[in-house]
Amino acid sequence: MRWIALFALFSPSVLAALPDGVVAVSHPAAAAAGARMLAAGGNAVDAAAAVQFALNVVEPQSSGIGGGGFMLIHLAKTGETFIVDSRERAPAAASADMFAPDGLPMPFPLASTSGLAVGVPGTLRGVDTALTRWGTKTLADTLAPAIELAEHGVRVNRFLAADIANDGGRTRIHPETAAIFRPGGVPLAEGDWLVQPALARTLKRIAARGPDAFYRGALARSIVRAQQRTRSELGATGTGRMTLADLAQYEVAIRDPLVGQYRGWTLVGMPPPSSGGLTVLQMLGLLERFPLGDAAQGYGFGSPKTLHAMIEAMRLAFADRALWIGDDDAAPLPRQGLLHPDYLATRAALIQPDRRMDPPQAGDPLPWDASVTVRPQPSRTPQESPHTTHFSIVDRWGNVVSYTSTIEYTWGSGITVPGYGFLLNNELTDFNFLPAADASASNPGANDVAPHKRPRSSMAPTLLFKNGKPVAAYGSPGGATIINSVLNVTLNLIDHGMSLQQAIDAPRLSVTHAAGPVQCEGGATFMQPRFSVAAQDALRDWGHAGLGDAGTDGCQATIGSVQAIVIDLASGTHHGAADPRREGTVIQVRSARLDENQAPLQPVKADEIPH
Numbered sequence: 110m111r112w113i114a115l116f117a118l119f120s121p122s123v124l125a126a127l128p129d130g131v132v133a134v135s136h137p138a139a140a141a142a143g144a145r146m147l148a149a150g151g152n153a154v155d156a157a158a159a160v161q162f163a164l165n166v167v168e169p170q171s172s173g174i175g176g177g178g179f180m181l182i183h184l185a186k187t188g189e190t191f192i193v194d195s196r197e198r199a200p201a202a203a204s205a206d207m208f209a210p211d212g213l214p215m216p217f218p219l220a221s222t223s224g225l226a227v228g229v230p231g232t233l234r235g236v237d238t239a240l241t242r243w244g245t246k247t248l249a250d251t252l253a254p255a256i257e258l259a260e261h262g263v264r265v266n267r268f269l270a271a272d273i274a275n276d277g278g279r280t281r282i283h284p285e286t287a288a289i290f291r292p293g294g295v296p297l298a299e300g301d302w303l304v305q306p307a308l309a310r311t312l313k314r315i316a317a318r319g320p321d322a323f324y325r326g327a328l329a330r331s332i333v334r335a336q337q338r339t340r341s342e343l344g345a346t347g348t349g350r351m352t353l354a355d356l357a358q359y360e361v362a363i364r365d366p367l368v369g370q371y372r373g374w375t376l377v378g379m380p381p382p383s384s385g386g387l388t389v390l391q392m393l394g395l396l397e398r399f400p401l402g403d404a405a406q407g408y409g410f411g412s413p414k415t416l417h418a419m420i421e422a423m424r425l426a427f428a429d430r431a432l433w434i435g436d437d438d439a440a441p442l443p444r445q446g447l448l449h450p451d452y453l454a455t456r457a458a459l460i461q462p463d464r465r466m467d468p469p470q471a472g473d474p475l476p477w478d479a480s481v482t483v484r485p486q487p488s489r490t491p492q493e494s495p496h497t498t499h500f501s502i503v504d505r506w507g508n509v510v511s512y513t514s515t516i517e518y519t520w521g522s523g524i525t526v527p528g529y530g531f532l533l534n535n536e537l538t539d540f541n542f543l544p545a546a547d548a549s550a551s552n553p554g555a556n557d558v559a560p561h562k563r564p565r566s567s568m569a570p571t572l573l574f575k576n577g578k579p580v581a582a583y584g585s586p587g588g589a590t591i592i593n594s595v596l597n598v599t600l601n602l603i604d605h606g607m608s609l610q611q612a613i614d615a616p617r618l619s620v621t622h623a624a625g626p627v628q629c630e631g632g633a634t635f636m637q638p639r640f641s642v643a644a645q646d647a648l649r650d651w652g653h654a655g656l657g658d659a660g661t662d663g664c665q666a667t668i669g670s671v672q673a674i675v676i677d678l679a680s681g682t683h684h685g686a687a688d689p690r691r692e693g694t695v696i697q698v699r700s701a702r703l704d705e706n707q708a709p710l711q712p713v714k715a716d717e718i719p720h
């Protein structure tokens with residue numbers, strides 16, 4: 110984790126009245142790309158574009174132009190908050206049974222590394238849309254840092270090196286990917302230099318010709334050909350179905366966010382096709398009934414009562430998520446019912462004080478949601494990746510961006526578009542592999558594959574408001590654990606009164622299935638305060654699995670990577686907090702605070718920067 114300050118050289122008389130801009134990103138070079146936009150007078154959207162393109166170069170295993178994401182934007186001037194949804198879409202020829210052509214689900218490792226898994230990428234269209242509408246820089250301006258990084262190279266950090274070493278074969282299956290990350294058959298190691306000339310050429314082409322250079326023409330033809338690759342074990346059924354028309358017709362959606370309340374704070378988050386916002390708000394609605402911050406009543410951070418309530422809320426919300434949540438552009442889902450306080454009261458009543466509940470079924474929110482007329486039946490949850498990336502930005506005007514993006518699994522499909530140097534996603538594996546829709550059981554099949562549909566996501570870029578003003582932006586990678594990382598940080602801020610950095614460093618707890626085991630953190634020294642062995646023993650006594658043997662420390666997981674900014678309402682200043690679980694980096698673009706008689710600007714030292 111790093112903090113860096115950068116001075117913007119503007120007229121002191123202008124900037125003396127303005128707060129600083131801050132970027133918080135999972136990689137220092139990508140953070141620097143965003144800071145460069147802010148320092149050049151750009152706004153948060155300009156900086157977000159530059160960060161996203163740079164991440165394609167320095168964290169290629171997690172996100173890029175071959176993938177998709179959700180950019181949550183808050184505009185200071187109008188007070189509006191909205192989402193630029195660049196989630197991948199299924200091609201027109203997609204079908205509900207395409208991951209189970211013989212009635213049996215394809216093995217995930219095979220399906221996810223075949224062209225069949227590749228969704229129509231949205232990231233470039235999304236970033237370009239945001240820039241065109243709300244940015245001040247050109248696409249070429251924001252691509253410039255990424256082009257430099259791809260052309261001149263970047264040091265391989267320990268996270269990228271570990272992902273190459275532990276790739277499950279994904280950087281070895283397709284020769285173009287192996288040539289970049291395993292040159293001469295040798296995996297790149299920490300400290301090696303990664304140079305990506307093909308990617309640099311691709312980004313230059315896009316800079317010169319705009320996003321149509323990607324969505325039409327020679328590059329589009331290469332994408333279509335690349336996703337026609339299949340794994341021999343899958344035969345023709347593993348071949349991708351994307352066409353040139355699918356690429357040419359890709360559209361982003363501008364969405365209103367979900368808005369919910371928790372103990373007097375307002376959370377603004379992702380609506381469908383992500384489950385992120387609904388599931389976080391459901392869990393908060395369940396947990397508001399418990400005094401989580403009150404040590405006098407046996408709660409407080411890390412107490413067995415607090416952890417137990419969190420675990421049970423996760424079970425209940427994830428049971429609902431598995432059944433009810435998908436792309437509601439394709440079919441309506443009971444948003445209102447899922448968040449209705451009376452529905453949540455029936456669900457919270459299932460939480461017993463000192464005993465794990467039996468794995469809950471999804472509830473029935475329909476009586477609280479008149480618009481939908483189906484009844485629940487269990488459906489399967491697809492396998493989700495620990496990767497993806499999140500970053501947060503605030504600019505000197507108070508505009509905020511909270512952006513989570515992905516190519517789905519680490520290394521996506523493992524398919525690099527030949528000659529163009531970027532990876533294609535495997536996002537379609539976020540759909541149900543076995544179709545769940547069943548009219549006789551009134552199962553909506555909310556996340557079944559369908560033409561043009563977006564697969565359900567867990568991504569949860571979030572903005573926290575107090576008294577109508579944004580005070581913090583955060584989010585995380587981590588597949589379904591994203592939702593729980595956002596929940597943990599929210600509780601740490603609101604119930605446990607932590608600073609943003611403490612809230613990020615603190616160990617996290619996660620359950621991602623109704624019947625799932627408990628995962629918890631504690632293996633790194635910065636994860637304080639620890640979940641005690643005594644608290645873990647209490648959870649074991651109450652029936653929770655996943656913690657190992659009694660008397661031992663079973664909290665050894667690593668969950669998520671939260672990059673966040675905070676706005677101090679009292680002083681108007683902006684700060685960032687970065688996650689040591691990756692190479693999280695905060696850069697503060699500190700504008701001049703000088704009058705005409707003061708000395709020339711000097712960078713502040715890292716330890717002088719508040720966090």
Ligand code: GLY
Pocket residue numbers: 493494497515516517518536539565566567568588589591
């Ligand atoms: N593929 C990860 C997500 O969308 O949540």
